[in-house]
Amino acid sequence: MSNANTPFVLPRFGEFLPTRVIPGPMEGVTEGEFLKILTRHQWIRAWWTPFLRISVAVPRAARLRDWLAQYNATGLPILVQLMGTDAPRIAKAAAGLRKLGARGIDLNCACPSQIVVGNGAGGAQLKYPEWIAEAVSALKSAVDCPVGVKVRMGFDSPQEFHARIAPALREAQPDFVTVHFRTVQELYRPIPDGLERLKNARKELQDIPLVGSGDLFTPEDAINMFQKCGMDAVAPARGLLKNPRLVQDIEKRLNGEDPPSWSTQEKYALLQEFQTAGTHLGFYLQMAANLFGRDSQQFKNIVQQMPRPSQRP
Numbered sequence: 001m002s003n004a005n006t007p008f009v010l011p012r013f014g015e016f017l018p019t020r021v022i023p024g025p026m027e028g029v030t031e032g033e034f035l036k037i038l039t040r041h042q043w044i045r046a047w048w049t050p051f052l053r054i055s056v057a058v059p060r061a062a063r064l065r066d067w068l069a070q071y072n073a074t075g076l077p078i079l080v081q082l083m084g085t086d087a088p089r090i091a092k093a094a095a096g097l098r099k100l101g102a103r104g105i106d107l108n109c110a111c112p113s114q115i116v117v118g119n120g121a122g123g124a125q126l127k128y129p130e131w132i133a134e135a136v137s138a139l140k141s142a143v144d145c146p147v148g149v150k151v152r153m154g155f156d157s158p159q160e161f162h163a164r165i166a167p168a169l170r171e172a173q174p175d176f177v178t179v180h181f182r183t184v185q186e187l188y189r190p191i192p193d194g195l196e197r198l199k200n201a202r203k204e205l206q207d208i209p210l211v212g213s214g215d216l217f218t219p220e221d222a223i224n225m226f227q228k229c230g231m232d233a234v235a236p237a238r239g240l241l242k243n244p245r246l247v248q249d250i251e252k253r254l255n256g257e258d259p260p261s262w263s264t265q266e267k268y269a270l271l272q273e274f275q276t277a278g279t280h281l282g283f284y285l286q287m288a289a290n291l292f293g294r295d296s297q298q299f300k301n302i303v304q305q306m307p308r309p310s311q312r313p
């Protein structure tokens with residue numbers, strides 16, 4: 001396992017991203033103030049957008065520009081994620097986003113949301129691996145940058161990976177594949193054999209760079225995933241809500257350094273930044289609960305000090 005200064009390199013393109021620790025996309029989280037504040041602290045070296053849903057029409061260039069603006073404003077390389085059911089439309093949108101600066105394009109075939117799956121998109125595509133192969137091929141023809149696919153191990157069962165998903169990915173040859181070790185049906189429930197599953201994915205896709213996803217809450221979790229599963233990169237997601245410095249902490253651990261501890265004052269200072277930025281109250285309280293622990297005295301104090309609804313402007 002090489003150190004954190006090793007960039008994420010892809011066979012067709014050479015250096016893709018400056019780091020192999022990429023914050024996983026999170027709709028409703030990796031946007032707005034969260035994006036700005038973590039970027040300002042230099043805790044992140046590349047962003048991965050949550051999915052942009054391409055449905056009835058390809059969005060116009062101005063709409064794509066507006067959507068991408070907050071990511072481009074970070075000045076960091078941006079991996080753009082798209083989702084949908086119409087491969088040619090997705091490919092057209094990808095071409096537009098590439099022109100606007102996307103460093104890479106990722107196809108979401110992993111989202112377990114009932115609405116998304118009900119529309120045949122996201123994780124539902126795992127039932128149609130031949131569609132995934134077709135969409136990757138359309139994307140590779142449409143853009144001159146890396147094309148990735150984000151999958152789960154299966155829709156109902158992880159056996160689907162071996163039986164149908166991996167063969168389609170081997171045929172389609174995306175530039176990289178991100179594997180979240182759960183199935184769609186498992187949603188976010190704990191599973192006992194996540195790393196085993198990723199090891200199997202590694203065996204199935206020997207020539208394709210793999211990004212590992214699932215339960216990366218500490219630097220040790222990430223080191224384990226790199227070492228035990230042979231991943232080329234990792235994508236921590238929910239862990240960033242508990243520790244917004246997680247990406248940097250993992251990078252430090254990869255370099256053999258101890259991540260600095262996180263003082264109570266620093267946590268309060270960070271919350272203050274979110275408050276000053278006008279973060280939505282629900283998200284602010286979620287951050288506070290994650291940083292201090294929902295049962296902590298600090299969190300109880302924060303809740304008590306919140307203005308009562310009648311006192312709020």
Ligand SMILES: Cc1cc2nc3c(=O)[nH]c(=O)nc-3n(C[C@H](O)[C@H](O)[C@H](O)COP(=O)(O)O)c2cc1C
Pocket residue numbers: 024025026027028029049050051081108110111150180213214215216217235236237238239
């Ligand atoms: C609130 C939330 C929103 C998410 N949005 C996306 C998304 O837009 N695209 C995507 O590929 N994955 C999305 N994910 C999945 C994460 O990127 C990640 O694969 C998953 O949470 C497992 O990693 P973790 O256990 O480290 O959180 C989301 C997860 C959460 C919790």
